[in-house]
Amino acid sequence: MGNDSQNPTCFTNDSFKYTLYCTVYSIVFILGLLTNCTSLYFFSCKMKMRNETTIFMTNLAVSDLLFVFTLPFKIFYNINRHWPFGDGLCKVSGTAFLTNIYGSMLFLTCISVDRFLAIVYPFRSRTIRTRRNTSIICAGVWLLVLSGGISASLFSTTNNRGDNSSTTCFEGFSKDTWKTYLSKITIFIEIVGFLIPLLLNLTCSSLVLRTLRKPETLSPIGANKERVLKMIIVHLSIFIICFVPYNSILFIYALVRSQAIANCSLERLAKIMYPITLCLATTNCCLDPFVYYFTSESFQKYFNIRPRSKLDSIFKSETPLTVKGEPTAEGAVGSVNRNGANIQLESQF
Template sequence: MVSSNCSTEDSFKYILYGCTFSMVFVLGLISNCVAIYIFTFTLKMRNETTTYMLNLAISDLLFVFTLPFRIYYFTVRNWPFGDILCKISVTLFHTNMYGSIFFLTCISVDRFLAIVHPFRSKTLRTKRNAKIVCVAVWITVLAGSMPASFFQSTSTQNDTGQNQHTCFENFPNATWKTYISRIVIFIEIVGFFIPLILNVTCSTMVLRTLNKPVTLSRNKLSKKKVLKMIFVHLVIFCFCFVPYNVTLILYSLMRTQIWINCSLVTAIRTMYPITLCIAVSNCCFDPIVYYFTSDTIQNSIKKNRSARTRDSRFSEIQITENFIQHSLQTLKAKIFDNES
């Protein structure tokens, strides 16, 4: 049980949230806008993997648009934007986090089917089926995120007697015991542990397939690309989502006052804001997954670079030719004046 004398000082989180969310807003806005532009206008050939990536970028961008409100709240420590916007902001936070987990899992499963079962999965790995899966993911994460937003708007009274509105925090322990803890259990099982098992299993099966004698004779360069994909994918997934979701379970146990002592309370209250900031940073890391997972995107970026290089060289040649023509015309004019 939590002792009433336990220290609950965690005011450092306001500065941490404000700085981290500001950085994520700038980087996430730029990187995901560029990613959506590439997916929508630059890519000529789209497949099921790019369909998952486009939806992942849209999910990131929707969450990024809510960050200015969070930055203001954690700077001023007051929520003046109303109850509805608080619920929308919380819903989009959970939608982005667990939508990112699901879409990254879809990419991992798609890569597993393409490498381990290339012939059997031809009928499954279609753009139509990928769109159906994306719709199912959106419905699932929205249905799971909305109940969590019902408790996210509270109003407390500060020392001056004025009403100070809060969002994202300060829920009573009774609410945690009766409602929020159950939501956390559901979210963790469906939104984290099952996708984690799928990601690890699919990546392990892909590695086993690549190490078979039949596949060892393949192009070493393509094998290195696949290994790099798996490494980047797992590192980003584990770095962003594992610490936060594990800490969220401990935080829920702490709030429901189950076998928690004071030293553990202090550690959890310190780790929770840090792991939350790491989880939010997935908006900036997802474009790295796009680059390393899709050869189509890499080729598109390389083509754009080469096209810009050709255009710059062509413009330089044009400038040189114009200069030569102008010099010849000037020389001819001088010769004509001398002869006359």
């Protein structure tokens, strides 16, 4: 989305972005390809029990891989500052980027809401948290992000530079294009793809923390509280590091590019910070596997990482969360007889 300023007196040299993009994209490509291919292989072939959260994580890994596969083209472009792959692949690359950024936020939000329901409403959410409903939600997320990505990428066309020496991609949008189309699309994806997921994550996290503060919550398996806290920290950290800076600058950038705000200092700030925050946003591909680690004990065992205790995980489907007594060895639903008393267990995830 880099563009020369419409105001010639407000020129900002942002050529550093090509080296920055090339470096960051190369790192993200290597790490993202290895971690997400491994994760997807595990979810598809090695995980014996597939639950609702696993479905969300599988879709998140697919979203990351779709973007990772387009990075070699972006790396070539930023090294040579020339796009020889045609207008169609330019659009595909733009769609993959937007699908990954906003798809990741939405799928992370789905995981957060799913954990909220399992922790705060373990019984009442059983009819909601089904594989069928999860599949429908995932299909809805894909439909939403692909629609938004395709709509925005219609303007990710190739253009010739001023001297016709090379072809650009993701650059050269006119003021009229920003004012007529891109600013409206940006506001829509900012609200639906960023603000709503951010508010949902903050709300779910605060309600889970409030539940954990109750003395009767998880009292027999207190080690799980630490694990839930780590889960919340990972989710919010990805939003704060990857998505909040990028979407904040994108919103400002859209305002100055559409001339809704005419401020040279703000335009310079947006042009300098946009490449930096965009690189931060792309690193979500490498950070998402941490979500898998803290969400699935089976994921840990696959890599021979032992939890500190058998009760130190509430995120796998085999283990109940809130227990009025104690779980069986297999974490099965039922009751345990101890000292002649029946102890009713909570439902499984």
